[in-house]
Amino acid sequence: MLRRIADSLFWAARYLERAEWRARLVSVNHNLLIEGPAPAGNPWSSMLAISGDQELFEQHYEDVDERSVLTFFVLDERNPSSIRSCIDAARANARSLRHRISSELWLELNTLHLDAKQWTVARLGTSEVFDFFSQLQERFYRIAGVMNGTLPRGVGFDFLGLGILLERAENVTRLLDIKYHYLLPRVEDVGGPIDLLQWTAVLRSASALEAYRMKYGNLIRTESVVEMLLFDSTFPRSARYCVDRLETALRRVAQAAPEPAPGAVELASDGLAGLLASRSASEVISSGLHDFLIDVQEECERISSAVFDQYLRFE
Amino acid sequence: MSAQSMTNPVPVFDAYRVVSGLFDEMFDLERRPRPGCARVVADLLARDPGRLAELRARADGMFLRMGVTFNVYGMEEGSEKIFPFDPIPRVIDAATWAHLEAGLTQRVRALNAFIQDVYGAGEILKDGVVPRDLVLGCPQYLRAAVGLTPPHGTFVTVAGIDLVRGADGRFYVLEDNVRTPSGVSYVIQNRVVMTRLLPDLVRASGVRSVENYPADLLESLCELAPGGKSRPKVALLTPGIYNSAFFEHVFLSHQMGIELVEGHDLVCVDHKVFMKTVHGLEQIDVLYRRIDDDFLDPVVFRSDSILGVAGITAAIRAGNVSVANGFGTGIADDKAIFAYTPAIVRYYLNEEPLLPIVETHVLSDPDVRRMVLRDLDRFVVKPTNASGGYGVIIGPKATYRQLIEAREGIERDPSHFIAQPVVQLSVHPTLLGEGGGADIYAPRHVDLRPFVLLGKRPRVLPGGLTRVALREGSLIVNSSQGGGSKDTWVLER
Numbered sequence: 001m002l003r004r005i006a007d008s009l010f011w012a013a014r015y016l017e018r019a020e021w022r023a024r025l026v027s028v029n030h031n032l033l034i035e036g037p038a039p040a041g042n043p044w045s046s047m048l049a050i051s052g053d054q055e056l057f058e059q060h061y062e063d064v065d066e067r068s069v070l071t072f073f074v075l076d077e078r079n080p081s082s083i084r085s086c087i088d089a090a091r092a093n094a095r096s097l098r099h100r101i102s103s104e105l106w107l108e109l110n111t112l113h114l115d116a117k118q119w120t121v122a123r124l125g126t127s128e129v130f131d132f133f134s135q136l137q138e139r140f141y142r143i144a145g146v147m148n149g150t151l152p153r154g155v156g157f158d159f160l161g162l163g164i165l166l167e168r169a170e171n172v173t174r175l176l177d178i179k180y181h182y183l184l185p186r187v188e189d190v191g192g193p194i195d196l197l198q199w200t201a202v203l204r205s206a207s208a209l210e211a212y213r214m215k216y217g218n219l220i221r222t223e224s225v226v227e228m229l230l231f232d233s234t235f236p237r238s239a240r241y242c243v244d245r246l247e248t249a250l251r252r253v254a255q256a257a258p259e260p261a262p263g264a265v266e267l268a269s270d271g272l273a274g275l276l277a278s279r280s281a282s283e284v285i286s287s288g289l290h291d292f293l294i295d296v297q298e299e300c301e302r303i304s305s306a307v308f309d310q311y312l313r314f315e
Numbered sequence: 316m317s318a319q320s321m322t323n324p325v326p327v328f329d330a331y332r333v334v335s336g337l338f339d340e341m342f343d344l345e346r347r348p349r350p351g352c353a354r355v356v357a358d359l360l361a362r363d364p365g366r367l368a369e370l371r372a373r374a375d376g377m378f379l380r381m382g383v384t385f386n387v388y389g390m391e392e393g394s395e396k397i398f399p400f401d402p403i404p405r406v407i408d409a410a411t412w413a414h415l416e417a418g419l420t421q422r423v424r425a426l427n428a429f430i431q432d433v434y435g436a437g438e439i440l441k442d443g444v445v446p447r448d449l450v451l452g453c454p455q456y457l458r459a460a461v462g463l464t465p466p467h468g469t470f471v472t473v474a475g476i477d478l479v480r481g482a483d484g485r486f487y488v489l490e491d492n493v494r495t496p497s498g499v500s501y502v503i504q505n506r507v508v509m510t511r512l513l514p515d516l517v518r519a520s521g522v523r524s525v526e527n528y529p530a531d532l533l534e535s536l537c538e539l540a541p542g543g544k545s546r547p548k549v550a551l552l553t554p555g556i557y558n559s560a561f562f563e564h565v566f567l568s569h570q571m572g573i574e575l576v577e578g579h580d581l582v583c584v585d586h587k588v589f590m591k592t593v594h595g596l597e598q599i600d601v602l603y604r605r606i607d608d609d610f611l612d613p614v615v616f617r618s619d620s621i622l623g624v625a626g627i628t629a630a631i632r633a634g635n636v637s638v639a640n641g642f643g644t645g646i647a648d649d650k651a652i653f654a655y656t657p658a659i660v661r662y663y664l665n666e667e668p669l670l671p672i673v674e675t676h677v678l679s680d681p682d683v684r685r686m687v688l689r690d691l692d693r694f695v696v697k698p699t700n701a702s703g704g705y706g707v708i709i710g711p712k713a714t715y716r717q718l719i720e721a722r723e724g725i726e727r728d729p730s731h732f733i734a735q736p737v738v739q740l741s742v743h744p745t746l747l748g749e750g751g752g753a754d755i756y757a758p759r760h761v762d763l764r765p766f767v768l769l770g771k772r773p774r775v776l777p778g779g780l781t782r783v784a785l786r787e788g789s790l791i792v793n794s795s796q797g798g799g800s801k802d803t804w805v806l807e808r
């Protein structure tokens with residue numbers, strides 16, 4: 001596996017996963033606005049604030065409203081993290097490694113890219129946007145299905161997996177962060193109907209609501225949600241699940257070397273695994289969920305740069 | 316299909332004019348389908364109005380989704396275009412193809428022998444069959460190739476020979492491409508699309524398959540492995556995603572299951588070539604390179620090249636890696652040396668050439684030059700050092716100013732140009748569009764680029780790339796100049 005190709009696989013997967021999470025985050029916010037009572041303050045401002053792209057937004061838009069924020073997050077090519085930009089970046093990476101992926105996977109990616117070029121603001125109108133996001137989600141599932149159904153489980157598949165899992169672990173922490181620190185800033189609302197509604201939406205945006213109910217029943221509790229999304233070892237979008245898979249993938253990559261040796265990468269992933277194994281949901285909530293989420297994100301970044309140093313760096 | 320419809324002019328075809336003085340590939344002058352064409356005419360051209368336009372639209376969609384595209388130089392980065400596709404296939408009957416196949420094999424064997432000789436003993440130069448000055452002064456002549464002895468003496472692993480059909484219905488060689496010929500991926504993809512669009516017609520016609528080409532190419536490449544290594548590591552070297560043929564590089568490496576590498580993926584150590592993998596360096600035995608000689612080795616050739624691999628020349632000379640096509644093959648497709656190719660065939664094979672070439676005038680000869688300059692507007696003038704149709708002046712279509720400039724260019728540096736008579740390229744019914752719900756088609760000029768592989772034995776891909784000049788009257792079929800392509804059907808019998 002060429003370093004350049006491994007790098008492109010890793011980034012193609014990351015951008016694709018990022019596009020999917022962007023879609024999940026934007027659509028959950030949108031759903032909350034439709035279903036719930038009017039929240040305090042401008043909910044689109046909170047979205048912007050947590051995205052870290054507020055400055056860029058203000059350069060190009062005057063009003064912070066549904067239409068402008070949706071356009072910015074979904075369509076705007078001037079925003080490198082818009083869904084369209086992420087899809088383009090994923091496809092650009094895939095284009096240089098088309099010979100290493102199945103033609104079915106290329107076809108899905110290329111078709112999504114071509115469709116994304118045709119997206120217009122009209123698709124994001126209040127009555128269309130629900131269909132837009134659910135159709136988009138289907139595309140992401142289809143791509144995941146094609147990946148699983150057509151790619152041999154070699155080093156290349158593991159580099160795709162590393163990209164997906166790192167991005168997914170980071171994004172699930174962001175999702176929790178939005179809910180915990182931005183959507184509900186007033187302490188007196190905790191445990192109230194808005195709070196419940198929002199937690200339900202968070203679970204739904206991670207496709208975790210049904211799995212949650214099977215495990216914890218109908219009662220939505222903050223602690224259980226945090227447990228589900230961070231510490232559950234069976235749910236495919238929890239941080240813990242991602243880290244377990246990440247370790248397996250890293251081990252397989254290391255073992256594929258002609259002379260296998262415990263590398264820096266495995267040590268780096270130990271840090272994240274340890275972090276998640278040593279704590280419980282109630283502990284991290286009482287000691288500060290936000291700080292814990294930041295710690296997880298930083299560990300993900302460390303693994304990412306260790307992977308780069310070990311396998312992808314081009315000398 | 317009744318016997319009647321096989322022979323009679325087809326009614327729906329009333330608007331189609333068979334032009335006298337041009338060879339129509341599908342109809343004779345009485346508008347009867349030529350051998351092998353009757354079924355296509357009946358099933359495709361004499362059918363529901365608007366059907367062809369619909370087929371083309373579906374084909375375009377497939378090409379775009381599959382990413383079967385090429386990049387146009389001089390446009391913004393990443394501008395990928397689909398190669399315009401014409402849904403009316405070009406049919407070659409079995410007898411005609413048998414003749415072409417023999418002629419192509421003969422030609423490529425002779426060209427390979429010529430290259431071997433020029434960089435080896437130089438017999439043909441000593442015997443004065445090709446002027447020594449012309450060969451040694453040719454910009455494609457590479458000193459670095461002198462004395463090279465690739466496995467089996469194979470310099471030309473892949474050749475694309477451009478053929479045109481004259482008004483007399485005979486095929487002529489217009490030019491040879493023995494450096495990095497491209498287009499074969501379109502041959503294969505055109506068939507994939509046609510088979511999806513018209514499965515019944517393809518099957519009923521008995522069309523010879525083209526899908527074996529990548530496997531044949533891989534076998535030919537493996538045969539080049541240094542020391543006859545049994546499972547050699549083969550890679551395709553591409554200039555990268557902005558190259559106009561990048562899709563083809565991806566396609567072929569994917570089909571062959573080999574690595575697609577760029578120059579910076581490779582490194583030479585101890586006169587060996589390695590690629591940089593996630594687990595360290597891995598040696599490469601055979602490199603199918605799709606970059607020109609000039610860019611291959613910044614140590615020996617262009618020092619500004621970032622596409623190549625520093626030190627690869629030494630690795631080749633040490634016999635540690637083979638490249639295909641070999642070094643210096645450009646000497647055999649030089650446009651001036653082209654005039655001598657019939658003599659080259661006779662010299663090495665002691666056979667008469669089966670395929671004539673388009674008459675070619677070397678302008679360094681003062682008498683020939685005078686003759687050509689007197690009637691410049693009747694000739695096609697080509698610079699000897701360009702390809703892709705760039706710099707070609709077609710006398711009868713040129714403006715007065717272009718002719719003056721061509722004359723000045725020739726007088727300044729006559730060895731830089733050749734002149735050929737204007738060949739009235741054959742024409743083929745080609746879809747132009749839709750009008751009033753019906754397909755509009757008209758004759759358009761076509762050529763043919765078959766592909767020949769030279770391994771231990773030669774293999775010819777049945778068919779080749781039929782390029783079509785979509786603009787009325789245009790003789791230039793290159794994709795870079797607004798040409799399109801057709802699926803080419805060689806019939807089994």
